[in-house]
Amino acid sequence: MSLRHAPWAEGHDFSIGLKPIAPEHWLEGGEADPTARKDALLAAHRDLVWGETADSRAGQAEIADLLGVAAADDQPPLLAAARTVADDLILMEKTDGDWRVTALSLSAPTFFTAAEVLGKSLAELHGPVHGFAERFLVRVRRIFDGLRPELILERRNWTIVNSGESFTPHSAPVRAQIPDLRTETAGRDLFIRVERQTLRRLPRTGGALFTIRVWLDPLDSLTKDPERLAAFARAWREAPADFKAYKGFSLYAPLVEGFLRAHGETHSVNGT
Ligand code: HEM
Known part of the structure; x- marks a missing residue:
């Protein structure tokens, strides 16, 4: 489904943004053959997409049980x-x-790998996220500590990338293509990348299961709905400097601005 999630319409800054969802809405499904996609990645790049520590098998088994596998x-x-x-x-x-x-198991990474994050703490994982330690870390730890078994939480984030691939472990090869992009075709070549994440307790072993699902839509898909386009234009232009810097938005600024202007979103950028 196109533009299933539009987190940019709801807030423009980094946020915890975890909200309870009904159990029947936990995983969204809809992919015909995830096994084929994941097996191919596992065969080609095992260390990038899979990792486990020595004592994790009981927690792993609880997740398999939860999914009926x-x-x-x-x-x-x-x-x-x-x-x-x-x-x-x-x-x-x-x-x-x-x-x-x-x-x-990490088959749709947004610029990180299983090998890099295995064993890392919440603080270490979020070291590169501007302001995370000061604004969020204590609260996020508390959420993990206090998760009740019947509660399932969901959050979503978004960024812009010049790739329609879900498997992007490294930013460098993607970003190396940016100089070849042209404003006229930016709507086709730039994608809104949304991650939908969920979090739930594993009551038997006491761990927590974090899930990530990536949704990719070309910028062009915004043009079907003027309200969505306007909401995106606002988010793009009003996001705080820190957020833009972390997501590398300056790399895409002329292309996205060109796209927005071509579709009638002519407001100035940050007052310039
Ligand atoms: C459930 C509570 C969590 C919250 C509130 C949270 C929040 C965030 C935020 C605000 C960002 C910046 C990008 C964005 O806008 O989303 C981020 C990035 C990231 N998060 Fe989390 N996160 C959580 C859990 C996790 C978990 C369990 C992992 C485990 C792998 C994780 C791994 C990462 C990574 C790898 C990044 C990218 C860091 C980089 O740029 O290198 N997060 N997170």
């Missing part, structure tokens, strides 16, 4: 579970007083 002799339980769903699955467990990534 039977144990397989030849596969870690979290991997067997992740192959059956469109979403990436990340097991978070509290060890040495900190919530850490203890196992993950």
Whole structure:
């Protein structure tokens, strides 16, 4: 479905933004064959898309049970579970007083890899996110600590990228293509990349399951709906400087501005 999620319409800054959802809305499904996509990535780049720590098998098995996936002799339980769903699955467990990534299947990364994040704490994971330690860390830790078993939380984020691929572990090869892009075709070549994330408790082992699902739509898909286009233009122009710098928006500014002007969104950029 095109533009299923429009988080830019709801807020322009970094936010925790976790909201409860009904259990029947947990994972959105709809991908015909996630197994084929994930198996191909696993065969080609195992360390980028899969990782587990030594003591994580009980938590992994709880996730497999939650998804109704039977144990397989030849596969870690979290991997067997992740192959059956469109979403990436990340097991978070509290060890040495900190919530850490203890196992993950990560097939749609936005510029990070399983190898890089395995074992990292919430603080370490979010080191590059401007202001995270000051504004969010304490609250996010508390959310992990206090998660009730019956509660499922959802958050969404967004960025702009010049790639329609869901598997983008590294930014450099993507960004190297930017100089070749032209304003006239920016609506086709630039994508709004939305991550829908969910978080829930694993009551048996005490861990938490974090899921990530990526949705990609070309900028052109905004032109079907003038209200969406206007909301996007506002978000693009009004996002705080920190947020824009973190997401590399200056790299895309002439292209996005050209696209917006070509479609009648002619307001000035930050008063200039
Ligand atoms: C559930 C609570 C969480 C909150 C509120 C949160 C919040 C954020 C925020 C605000 C960002 C900046 C991009 C954006 O706008 O989303 C971010 C980036 C990121 N988050 Fe989280 N996050 C959470 C959980 C996690 C977990 C469990 C992981 C485990 C892998 C994770 C991994 C990352 C990574 C790898 C980035 C990119 C950092 C970079 O630029 O290198 N986050 N997160």
